Structures are given as C-alpha cells and as structure tokens.
Amino acid sequence: MLTTNYKNLPIYDYRGKPLKLTYEITYKMTLKDGYILALRPGQHITNVPNLLKLQRRRA
Known part of the structure; x- marks a missing residue:
C-alpha cells in the first residue's frame, strides 16, 4: 500500500x-488559504473568507 504525507484538501465553489x-465540466483550480477553490467557466473569485478558520470556529 502506498502512503504519502499529503492531506486531501477540501474543494469549494x-x-x-x-x-x-x-x-463533464472543466474547472480552474486555485489554492487559497489551505483549500482548493474550483471555478467553472465564466465564474469569478468572489470575496471568500478563510473557510477552514470558519469551520474550526463552528465545531
């Protein structure tokens, strides 16, 4: 079994x-604050806060 030191990063729209x-869809991937932002054609990056920081606060 192959083991790696990499973590799976969460993907958000x-x-x-x-x-x-x-x-069926081609995405443009952007790494941002420890997560992956996936954009479809025609979508733009909006003002997205650090989602990982928000998730820790909710838990």
Whole structure:
C-alpha cells in the first residue's frame, strides 16, 4: 500500500460551498488559504473568507 504525507484538501465553489467535481465540466483550480477553490467557466473569485478558520470556529 502506498502512503504519502499529503492531506486531501477540501474543494469549494466560488461562493464557499463544498463542491463535488464532475467529469463533464472543466474547472480552474486555485489554492487559497489551505483549500482548493474550483471555478467553472465564466465564474469569478468572489470575496471568500478563510473557510477552514470558519469551520474550526463552528465545531
């Protein structure tokens, strides 16, 4: 079994909602504050806060 030191980073859409990727769509990936922001064609980065910091505060 292959082991790595890498963590799986969560993926969010341009509004900060968790996203599940599909095969039919081409995404532009951006690494931001420890998570991946996936943009579909025609979408722009909006003012998304540090989502990982918000998740820790809620838990």
